Amino acid sequence: MNCLLETREETQVLLDYCARALSAPGAALVEAHLQSCPRCQEFAAAQKNLSEALDLWQAPEVSLDFNRRLYQRIDAEAAQGSWWKSLLPQFERGPFQPTLWRRGLPVAVAACLLVTVGIVLERPGKSPNSAPKDMAQIESIQPEQVEQALDTMDLLSEFSHHVRTEGQESKL
Amino acid sequence: MVERVKDDMGGAAAALDFDAELMLRVKEGDGASFGVLLEKHRSSVIHFLYRMVQNHAVAEELAQEAFLRVYRSRVTYEPTAKFTTWLFRIATHLALNALRDGKNERSQERLDDDSSDMPVRQVSDLRPSVEQSMVYQAKLAEIRSAIAALPEKQRAAVLMHKYEEMEYSQIAKVLGCSESAVKSLLFRAYETLRARLAHMA
Numbered sequence: 001m002n003c004l005l006e007t008r009e010e011t012q013v014l015l016d017y018c019a020r021a022l023s024a025p026g027a028a029l030v031e032a033h034l035q036s037c038p039r040c041q042e043f044a045a046a047q048k049n050l051s052e053a054l055d056l057w058q059a060p061e062v063s064l065d066f067n068r069r070l071y072q073r074i075d076a077e078a079a080q081g082s083w084w085k086s087l088l089p090q091f092e093r094g095p096f097q098p099t100l101w102r103r104g105l106p107v108a109v110a111a112c113l114l115v116t117v118g119i120v121l122e123r124p125g126k127s128p129n130s131a132p133k134d135m136a137q138i139e140s141i142q143p144e145q146v147e148q149a150l151d152t153m154d155l156l157s158e159f160s161h162h163v164r165t166e167g168q169e170s171k172l
Numbered sequence: 173m174v175e176r177v178k179d180d181m182g183g184a185a186a187a188l189d190f191d192a193e194l195m196l197r198v199k200e201g202d203g204a205s206f207g208v209l210l211e212k213h214r215s216s217v218i219h220f221l222y223r224m225v226q227n228h229a230v231a232e233e234l235a236q237e238a239f240l241r242v243y244r245s246r247v248t249y250e251p252t253a254k255f256t257t258w259l260f261r262i263a264t265h266l267a268l269n270a271l272r273d274g275k276n277e278r279s280q281e282r283l284d285d286d287s288s289d290m291p292v293r294q295v296s297d298l299r300p301s302v303e304q305s306m307v308y309q310a311k312l313a314e315i316r317s318a319i320a321a322l323p324e325k326q327r328a329a330v331l332m333h334k335y336e337e338m339e340y341s342q343i344a345k346v347l348g349c350s351e352s353a354v355k356s357l358l359f360r361a362y363e364t365l366r367a368r369l370a371h372m373a
């Protein structure tokens with residue numbers, strides 16, 4: 001086997017080996033080469049050191065109120081009768097209502113109970129009367145929301161296009 | 173419903189992408205499924221964003237926006253690819269915009285003050301000496317600074333590859349480039365990082 005550092009493609013194989021992304025036979029080939037090549041040994045050791053150094057950087061814990069804040073924003077938009085409701089013909093009174101009604105009242109009642117318990121647990125500080133307060137906390141401005149929606153829709157269609165193109169390429 | 177997931181993802185991936193299935197349920201009005209998706213991916217998205225912008229508050233703000241966009245887009249959602257690819261594409265887009273808008277200036281301040289980011293176990297379990305703690309903080313500052321100095325796309329690629337353990341194909345779809353472009357981004361990024369952090373061995 002030629003030295004893996006001679007071409008970028010083969011160095012990539014060595015990087016994959018270091019990231020433990022090679023199959024067992026691939027890894028065995030690299031290991032065999034490593035035993036006789038000090039340059040590759042040095043490269044692999046440097047990459048291993050880098051990987052261990054990067055492992056030192058732990059991300060902080062997610063804030064306890066992250067979900068509550070997000071649901072508050074979703075509720076606020078829903079309560080506002082927000083602009084995007086017009087995009088949702090099936091969206092009537094609440095985000096989760098239509099499906100519940102389609103599945104029948106008993107299922108809806110049971111699900112509502114579960115959701116309510118979930119909401120109470122998830123949002124300990126929120127009282128049933130807090131809706132007006134939530135509404136008062138609406139942060140978004142309409143033009144900004146429209147811009148964001150268009151942005152996301154662009155992203156979505158651009159993304160779908162990209163994925164389809166990739167799919168076609170890979171079939172070729 | 174899984175059969176509705178289009179072939180673009182590849183047969184095996186499509187069958188396994190339970191997330192896309194959940195998102196289709198959200199599309200039909202099932203809020204509980206959104207909660208499941210949130211729980212499942214919240215940490216990885218926030219951690220990725222945190223390492224991109226290097227500011228916890230900004231990262232959470234952007235993650236909120238990312239999940240809000242997912243929720244808002246549910247009616248138009250089509251499972252043309254893995255859900256996480258779409259989610260990380262939104263997150264990356266937001267992070268790059270935030271960096272370009274100058275929110276990274278706040279993150280630069282944080283580079284000098286990351287005591288609150290020290291993993292809890294470093295403090296409570298191992299009880300490092302002041303000296304060890306200082307060495308750790310110095311190393312951390314160097315790592316963060318080296319990552320922050322990478323060009324945006326290289327940074328995003330490294331963070332997805334190293335910390336989220338994403339495959340080249342998925343990173344390529346998130347970044348909207350080819351797999352070979354991703355390999356090239358990673359090659360250059362790791363080369364830079366090895367050179368900058370070599371003395372930490």
Ligand SMILES: [Zn+2]
Binds near residue numbers: 004033037038040041
């Ligand atoms: Zn070699």
